[in-house]
Amino acid sequence: MRLFDTHCHIADPRFDGDRDAVIQRFLDAGVRRALVVADPREPIYDGPEDEGGKLVAVGNEAKVFSIVEGHDFLYGAVGVHPHNASGWDAGAEATVREYLKHPRCRLLGEIGLDYHYDLSPRDVQRKVFDIQLDMAFDLGIPVQLHIREAHGDCLDMLRERAKAGRMPGGIMHCYTGSWESAKVYLDLGLYISLSGAVTFKNAPKLSEVARNTPADRLLIETDCPYMAPVPLRGRRNEPAFIVHTFGKVAELRNEAPDSLAEQLWKNANRAMGIET
Numbered sequence: 001m002r003l004f005d006t007h008c009h010i011a012d013p014r015f016d017g018d019r020d021a022v023i024q025r026f027l028d029a030g031v032r033r034a035l036v037v038a039d040p041r042e043p044i045y046d047g048p049e050d051e052g053g054k055l056v057a058v059g060n061e062a063k064v065f066s067i068v069e070g071h072d073f074l075y076g077a078v079g080v081h082p083h084n085a086s087g088w089d090a091g092a093e094a095t096v097r098e099y100l101k102h103p104r105c106r107l108l109g110e111i112g113l114d115y116h117y118d119l120s121p122r123d124v125q126r127k128v129f130d131i132q133l134d135m136a137f138d139l140g141i142p143v144q145l146h147i148r149e150a151h152g153d154c155l156d157m158l159r160e161r162a163k164a165g166r167m168p169g170g171i172m173h174c175y176t177g178s179w180e181s182a183k184v185y186l187d188l189g190l191y192i193s194l195s196g197a198v199t200f201k202n203a204p205k206l207s208e209v210a211r212n213t214p215a216d217r218l219l220i221e222t223d224c225p226y227m228a229p230v231p232l233r234g235r236r237n238e239p240a241f242i243v244h245t246f247g248k249v250a251e252l253r254n255e256a257p258d259s260l261a262e263q264l265w266k267n268a269n270r271a272m273g274i275e276t
Contacts, residue, residue: 005033008224009223011063014225025240028240035077037109038061039110041092061078069104078100078105079111079144084119096108107171108132108142112129112146112154113125114148114150125150126153129157142171155184155185158185159188170190171191179208182213190217195227210248210249218264229242229244229245246261
């Protein structure tokens with residue numbers, strides 16, 4: 001089987017001590033490709049000598065693409081996360097545009113709306129989301145969307161774009177919404193990507209999404225180091241753990257693992273414009 005982790009954060013400092021081993025483990029587990037996400041406004045802790053030990057938004061794009069360049073099975077994405085939307089400025093835009101030109105950059109993301117934490121004001125999130133959606137459409141690059149507790153506003157924005165003929169293609173990353181919302185995202189031309197959350201006992205709506213999403217529009221991911229699947233909840237997640245998410249999705253869909261894996265592989269590469 002060939003699996004594709006369509007969203008991971010292996011540049012995260014939590015992998016600094018064993019990143020090579022993490023990569024080898026996921027190759028051994030059957031993960032043949034992975035997408036690593038960069039954000040030029042990602043807060044990074046650089047030690048007590050930096051601004052009194054506070055988080056500083058230095059960005060991780062150079063680190064992400066250095067890792068990607070070192071492995072021909074890794075790809076990158078770049079965009080300003082809704083948490084960091086308040087940091088959007090001309091410099092952030094220039095950095096996103098620069099890295100979108102990288103030959104291994106396949107998506108503009110993760111971008112979107114997150115009303116759970118509200119780490120940036122909601123009006124700012126919507127503005128920055130809209131700017132990046134415009135950028136993606138104008139450049140012909142698919143997006144990777146992070147939407148949490150904001151599906152109403154997101155769908156309103158995307159429907160307006162579709163009416164205006166300015167809706168980019170892309171992926172609903174780490175989808176945790178309902179099947180009813182998923183149907184609208186699918187109608188808008190997006191893929192649905194499921195994370196380890198589909199294995200959780202308290203996520204019945206994701207079971208419905210897993211069963212009903214058309215086979216050619218379904219993806220899986222880890223979103224590591226977050227969202228470790230059952231039976232590994234509470235641990236630092238890593239791409240090798242995607243086998244548990246994959247197994248749960250195959251069970252829910254009552255599909256043979258080999259055929260489902262091949263379909264998901266084709267979907268991921270198609271979504272990102274990667275030759276197989």
